Amino acid sequence: MFKGILIEKDDAGYRAAVKEIDDSQLPEGDVTVRVDYSSLNYKDGLAITGKGPVVRKFPMVPGIDIAGTVEASDNAEYKVGDRVVLNGWGVGETHWGGLAQRARLKGDWLVPLPAAFSAKQAVSIGTAGYTAMLCVLALEKQGVKPGDGEIVVTGAAGGVGSVAIAVLNKLGYTVVAVSGRPEETDYLKQLGAAEVLDRSLFSAPGKPLGKERWAGAVDVVGSHTLANICATTRYRGVVTACGLAGGMDLPASVAPFILRGVTLVGIDSVMCPRPDRLVAWQRLARDLDIAKLDLITHEVSLAEAIPTAAQLMDGKVRGRVVVDVN
Numbered sequence: 001m002f003k004g005i006l007i008e009k010d011d012a013g014y015r016a017a018v019k020e021i022d023d024s025q026l027p028e029g030d031v032t033v034r035v036d037y038s039s040l041n042y043k044d045g046l047a048i049t050g051k052g053p054v055v056r057k058f059p060m061v062p063g064i065d066i067a068g069t070v071e072a073s074d075n076a077e078y079k080v081g082d083r084v085v086l087n088g089w090g091v092g093e094t095h096w097g098g099l100a101q102r103a104r105l106k107g108d109w110l111v112p113l114p115a116a117f118s119a120k121q122a123v124s125i126g127t128a129g130y131t132a133m134l135c136v137l138a139l140e141k142q143g144v145k146p147g148d149g150e151i152v153v154t155g156a157a158g159g160v161g162s163v164a165i166a167v168l169n170k171l172g173y174t175v176v177a178v179s180g181r182p183e184e185t186d187y188l189k190q191l192g193a194a195e196v197l198d199r200s201l202f203s204a205p206g207k208p209l210g211k212e213r214w215a216g217a218v219d220v221v222g223s224h225t226l227a228n229i230c231a232t233t234r235y236r237g238v239v240t241a242c243g244l245a246g247g248m249d250l251p252a253s254v255a256p257f258i259l260r261g262v263t264l265v266g267i268d269s270v271m272c273p274r275p276d277r278l279v280a281w282q283r284l285a286r287d288l289d290i291a292k293l294d295l296i297t298h299e300v301s302l303a304e305a306i307p308t309a310a311q312l313m314d315g316k317v318r319g320r321v322v323v324d325v326n
C-alpha cells in the first residue's frame with residue numbers, strides 16, 4: 001500500500017482526497033518509481049479542484065511532475081536505483097501521476113535526473129520551469145538577443161513567470177514583469193525584473209496596434225493580455241504563448257503580424273519531443289541561478305497540496321510549490 005491523492009468523480013460528485021492505494025491498482029507501465037517529490041502546476045490546480053477538464057479518466061492520481069528513484073524496471077534504459085524526472089506526457093491527466101508515493105510509468109517518458117539538480121530542485125523547476133525554458137529557447141531560435149530590447153513576462157509571480165524572469169535575467173535580457181500583485185514587486189525585482197507593471201494595463205480590450213515596446217515576450221495569460229502584447233511588440237519581435245491563466249480566447253487582429261512582422265510562437269511542454277526536453281534541462285542547469293529557486297519555492301505535504309491547489313487557482317500562490325509526498 002502507498003499514500004496518494006485520488007481524484008474521484010461519480011454520483012457523489014467530484015472530489016480529491018489523500019487515500020491508501022494498493023499496488024495492484026497502479027496502471028500499466030514498464031518502470032515503477034518511488035516518488036520523492038511532485039509539484040503543483042496550474043494544471044494540477046485545475047485537476048484537484050475540478051475547475052478545468054484536465055482529468056480524462058477516473059479515479060486519477062494527479063501530478064504532472066515527478067522526481068524519484070526507479071524501484072523496478074522492464075525497460076532497458078533504466079535500472080533499479082536510477083534517479084529520474086518526468087514532466088507531462090499526459091501523466092496526471094490520462095495516466096496516474098506524481099502526487100503519490102509510487103508511480104508506474106512508460107520508461108520513454110522519463111529523463112535522467114540532471115546531475116546539476118537534487119530531486120527537490122528538479123520538481124521545484126518542474127513543468128512550469130521547463131516550459132519557461134522552452135519559451136526562452138524559442139526566443140533565441142527566432143533570433144532575439146539580450147541587447148535587442150525589453151522582454152515582457154506576464155503572470156510574473158506564478159511558476160512559469162518566476163522561472164522565466166530568473167533565466168532571462170541571468171542571460172542578460174532586460175525583463176519587464178507584468179503582475180496583478182503589487183505586493184510581489186520586491187520578489188520580482190529580486191528575481192531580476194527591471195520594472196514591474198500592473199496587469200490591468202494589459203487585461204482590457206485594446207487597439208490592433210500600440211506603441212512598439214517589446215523585443216520579445218513570454219505570455220502565460222492569453223486572451224486580451226496576449227492580444228495587447230502582440231499589438232505592442234516591436235518590428236520583427238517575437239511573442240511566445242504558453243498559457244491561458246486569463247482566458248483561452250485570443251481577441252486579436254492580424255495587424256502586428258502583417259504590418260510589423262511579429263512572430264507568435266506556440267509553446268507546448270506536454271508532448272514536446274525528448275531531444276528538446278533534454279536541451280531544455282541542460283540549459284536550465286546552465287542558465288538558472290539555483291540560489292533563486294529557494295526564493296521561488298515553498299514546500300507542502302500531500303494533504304496540504306489539496307487546499308494549496310485551491311489557493312493556486314485563486315492566484316494566491318507565489319512561484320512554485322513542491323510537494324513532499326512522503
Ligand code: NDP
Pocket residue numbers: 040041042043127128131154155156157158159160161178179180181199203220221242243244245246247267268269270312313315317319
Ligand atoms: P501559476 O498559477 O503558478 O501562475 C499563473 C499566474 O498568472 C498567476 O500567478 C498570476 O500572476 C497570473 N494570473 C492568474 N490569473 C490571472 C488572470 N485572470 N488574469 C491575468 N493574470 C492572471 O501557473 P503556472 O505558472 O504553472 O502556469 C501558467 C500558465 O501556463 C497556465 O495557464 C498553465 O496552464 C500554462 N502552462 C502551459 C504549459 C504548456 O505546456 N503550454 C506548461 C505549463 C504551464 P500574477 O499574480 O503575477 O499576475
